[in-house]
Amino acid sequence: MMDLKKIYYQLNLPAQCRKYNVPLWQCPQFLFLIMGIIIIGAAITAYLIGTHYIEDPQLIALIVLTLSGTLFIFAYIINVSFEKLAEASRIRTEFVRIVSHQLRSPVTNLSWAIDSLMAGDLGRIAESQLEYFKILKENSTRMKELIKDLLITSRIEEGALPIKKEKVSLIEVIKSLVSEFQPFARASNVEIGFSFDENLPKILTDPQQIKVAVENLLDNAIRYSQRKGEIKIRLERKGDDIYFEIKDSGVGIPQEDQKYIFQKFFRSKSKEKGGTGLGLFITKSIIEKLGGKIWFESEEDKGTIFYFTLPKK
């Protein structure tokens, strides 16, 4: 049974290609298959043409063999090159995952040691020192967030994002998130409003991943707000889908940046506002993995609206 499983895994092209984290056309196994089909096709075509124009069967055989041999050598060279490229991509993704995981321990130790000092566990802190401790705390929190986002990103790229679906009330998930973000919103002088269809049905989805996806949108909406800001979240049913919308009155995304907004580490030319540059990439990946779609509209100095839909089932 184990051998059959291994054989099935070897023949499972999408699974084999996912581990390299490259597009299908760069996947060595896929290229091997395509080159094989081309070689067989070329050999058959050469034979058919040869039998039409050439009488000597040995000459036909020689032509077919030479053509097949030449194509095979080209295919081998191309395949080896792409295999090296794919392996480099896989090693890079695994490296990010391993390093991020290894960094968690020292960053947690640092963060908790700072918590302990700031709480006065080792004696009272002077006023003049408090500002520096706040800087240390802020930056250790930034490192924790970056490591968390890097780990999620590497799982997405390995095709290993864990999805555990259950019947979920999105209303409750969003309500709970809005409540969690209230302190951050208040500190940023932003008001969050949430409206929803009372009769919204529960949907089959992963509440943890939805939470991560919406957290990133809410975090951005607050960060990029200006002056006294307002964020409006709306949840409703549209046909077979659940429709989510988050509208802010923030700085907006410049036109020239909009096509890059879902890319990893891309930061819009708008004011530098913290964050890891991975949030929207993660949100898009999660929504698409859950069978949904995400898009946005934005105007500079007016604000941005992010939308996504999720299937009911």
Added chain:
Amino acid sequence: MKKIIFIEDESALQETFKNLLRKEGYEIIPAMDGESGLKLAKEKKPDLILLDLILPKLHGFEVLKELKKDSGTKEIPIIVLTNLENLEYVERALELGATTYLVKTQYSLEEVLEKIKKILSK
């Protein structure tokens, strides 16, 4: 005075928790690996065990299993305190009898202390 055994191989964390928990009036007994942690737990019968998972000599899951098998230690509440956040680890720890599972990066020191106090007050 309530006794807590902290099974954790990171000395920096041992130091931080020593200061924190002593200030709150708890007695904290450190263990730097799974084997000595298990031995101490059976000897001292603490009121609470804080348990990391990636430990030298004996893995946290093995320690948890042994503690829950032993009649002298099976009733002691155990907080798993780790950086591993995969759902399968969480489920496994709870199945093996952990009282709660905390991912270190997701909690501040104060929040961990609140959880400890809540469990010890029961």
